[in-house]
Amino acid sequence: MDLHLKGKTAVITGASQGFGRAIAKGLASEGVKIFATARNEELLKSLHEETGAVTFAQDFTAPGAPQAIANAALAALGRVDILVNNAGRSRALGVTGDEEEWEAGFTLDFTRHRQLTQHLLPHMMERSQGVILNVTSTYELRSINVSAVAKGAVAVWSKQLAGQLGQYNIRVNCLQPGLIDTANTQRIFTAEERRQFAQNNIPLGDFGQPEDIANMAAFLASPRAGYITGAVAVVDGGLRYHPF
Numbered sequence: 001m002d003l004h005l006k007g008k009t010a011v012i013t014g015a016s017q018g019f020g021r022a023i024a025k026g027l028a029s030e031g032v033k034i035f036a037t038a039r040n041e042e043l044l045k046s047l048h049e050e051t052g053a054v055t056f057a058q059d060f061t062a063p064g065a066p067q068a069i070a071n072a073a074l075a076a077l078g079r080v081d082i083l084v085n086n087a088g089r090s091r092a093l094g095v096t097g098d099e100e101e102w103e104a105g106f107t108l109d110f111t112r113h114r115q116l117t118q119h120l121l122p123h124m125m126e127r128s129q130g131v132i133l134n135v136t137s138t139y140e141l142r143s144i145n146v147s148a149v150a151k152g153a154v155a156v157w158s159k160q161l162a163g164q165l166g167q168y169n170i171r172v173n174c175l176q177p178g179l180i181d182t183a184n185t186q187r188i189f190t191a192e193e194r195r196q197f198a199q200n201n202i203p204l205g206d207f208g209q210p211e212d213i214a215n216m217a218a219f220l221a222s223p224r225a226g227y228i229t230g231a232v233a234v235v236d237g238g239l240r241y242h243p244f
């Protein structure tokens with residue numbers, strides 16, 4: 001199926017590894033010009049070599065990072081058709097968990113994405129064209145994880161944006177992963193824990209791969225999804241209930 005993405009441009013945060021990198025590679029293979037940002041310069045360099053992506057090393061949590069990324073992306077691409085808000089990190093905490101961790105988690109997983117989006121939106125609105133894709137998380141955790149709470153905020157914000165931006169032909173959707181095999185989950189599960197967890201809890205029997213996320217991302221970013229906005233697309237192998 002032709003996704004009609006050839007010639008489009010995309011900004012992707014957290015693009016050095018995991019979903020962001022897979023989404024960058026997937027979109028690049030559809031002919032999208034990529035602007036990829038993250039901190040790890042080595043990984044960004046190899047992404048550039050693999051895909052031709054323009055790369056921009058930046059700590060997203062730094063004050064001023066969203067403006068710097070928006071400026072560099074517009075300078076490099078000329079226009080931004082697709083924005084993938086993806087950077088984030090799982091951050092489990094106790095129920096009375098540390099204030100600094102709450103602040104840091106909300107800054108990385110929600111606030112900086114809201115700010116980057118706000119910097120790019122005027123350009124999308126002026127052109128009456130745009131796609132925003134927010135990578136979120138499950139709502140079904142049974143213990144505190146700042147990232148998942150911040151992603152809940154992203155999902156609500158995303159639906160509100162979708163309501164107001166349809167008139168500008170800008171679509172806003174969330175992509176909600178279950179458990180996918182990346183550095184993020186490898187920090188939490190050993191290979192044996194993953195196997196056992198998946199056997200007991202995931203109907204399709206294993207964690208997903210970053211490409212499973214990238215496939216959905218490419219579809220939602222494409223004109224093939226032209227009547228989809230304000231949605232939360234779940235890619236989780238059937239996992240709905242997290243027992244932890």
Ligand SMILES: NC(=O)c1ccc[n+]([C@@H]2O[C@H](COP(=O)([O-])OP(=O)(O)OC[C@H]3O[C@@H](n4cnc5c(N)ncnc54)[C@H](OP(=O)(O)O)[C@@H]3O)[C@@H](O)[C@H]2O)c1
Pocket residue numbers: 013014015016017018019020037038039040041043058059060061086087088089090108135136137138147177178179180181182183184185
């Ligand atoms: N994997 C899962 O099962 C899962 C489930 C639910 C939600 N998610 C969400 O999906 C998104 C991607 O997760 P992933 O599994 O692909 O994670 P990952 O493999 O750990 O990749 C995270 C990406 O975010 C970037 N990042 C982290 N902190 C950053 C910072 N301060 N400044 C700039 N970039 C930063 C990292 O780049 P650098 O280290 O190079 O900066 C990396 O490219 C995250 O938002 C995560 O919360 C993942």
